[in-house]
Amino acid sequence: MIELIDPRGSDDSAGVRLARRVRDASEIRKIGFLSNEQEHMTGPHFPGYTRILERALRERLGVSEFHREIKPVLSRPADSDMIARFSGYDGVINGLAK
């Protein structure tokens, strides 16, 4: 027999966990949009795309509440205050227009 050390450490030390995945679309009532980019005057941008998504989600799934945040730097994680403002939402859609 050999004695092992778990290379993952303890689960308690994980500072960040993935959010629970949405399993049933019919239960979604509140959706957040997290944009990796600012709104542009012209050309494609994710904040503009979220307005189209909002309309589709209202019409098709009956989603009633939306919240939007824009990350100041696209390549860096959203800070904890920004993440906290999505608390209670059923899902968050994150993106960047290309």
Place this chain on the structure above:
Amino acid sequence: MKGSMNEALPPQIEPADWPELSYRLGLTDGLPTFPPERRVVAGLIAGSGFPADHVVGSIPPSGRAASVELIAANAAMAGCLPEHLPVVIAAIDAMLEPRFNLAGVVTTTHPCWPLVIVSGRAVTDLGMATGESLFSGGGARANLAVGRAIRLILWNLGGGHPREPVQEIMGHPGRMAFCIAEEPNNTPWELLHEARGLRGVESAVTVFACEGPQIANLWGVATPSTIVASSDVATPSNDAASSNVATSSDVATPEAAGVGARWLELVADQMCARGNSNTHTLGEMLVVISPSMARTLAGWGWTRCRVQEFLWQTARRRLGDIRVEPDGSPALGPSAHYDWWPDWIDQSDPDARVPVTLSPEAIHLVVSGADSIPCAAVCPSWGHLGGFAISRALPAGTAENEGRNQA
């Protein structure tokens, strides 16, 4: 390949049970590993110079705390020896500097990955390969074990698994193990860490997130026979500062100067492909030059700084070719504007020549690879978004086990 991530690891097992257990629990990315045996881990910790519970930092994206013991557990799985652990710890410490943006590097859609570059005396002490097959380990245990340890730490402690949350589109074979060593002796120029300001340091680790090597073969440059005999004359300099001072008298002949420039133009051409992130966002780039090419260039008067400056001036594209409208004309309007470019790039001028890095110093030159034909490799990066080169000095006397590390 994630396996049963929440399943607990039994404290004791039969050695033969490890391979299947490691796959079932998702403790590896698909390659086989050694078991993280407590006895082996204890030996690695003893070689680290740190107590087992010393925490180097939190590994993104999961944020799990990387104690020396857990780093050593992953290093044991990678096949590291105790003398490798200071390199692994220094590399992880460098990656955790906020400027490196490790969370972004690991999870981005872009295929970059932290390359570990070891320079100085440790290269010899650890038996690291600097010759043939440089980017695939060169047949040396240390190169692959260190690179593999980094991968497993970011896998098991960071939770950097494909899709959840890693969004990398195409992948990068270097993610399995990405570590090279700089040729410590057979080079005409100062070492990478010295050029980056760590002077008086015997050995160092530099981390830089980049794509895989893209080769610049020096085809098509006619080399007059009159300069061949005098080309391979440079010897390694003991004076790092003086090796960066170039004068016109250093250049053997106008013909030799011309050949050197044509070689570097080939390298520059490889650096500024339209589809790489540097062409659009600048940032930093790695250029690896083979020892024979470096010696030959040095013999013709090319210093490290002069090569960097030449590449920076030459590896440029016309703005009107970088940004285009659907009809192929230059895209110069406000919607095409790149906010991240510095003001000295005139974004209204389609003929503006745009470099691939912010400065000559952002082209990181490393001399390594087989000492045969002149050749270079270019590694583009994530541009301005992160993964910038960070160097850390290694403790002196990294290995007393020279010769044990060759595979």
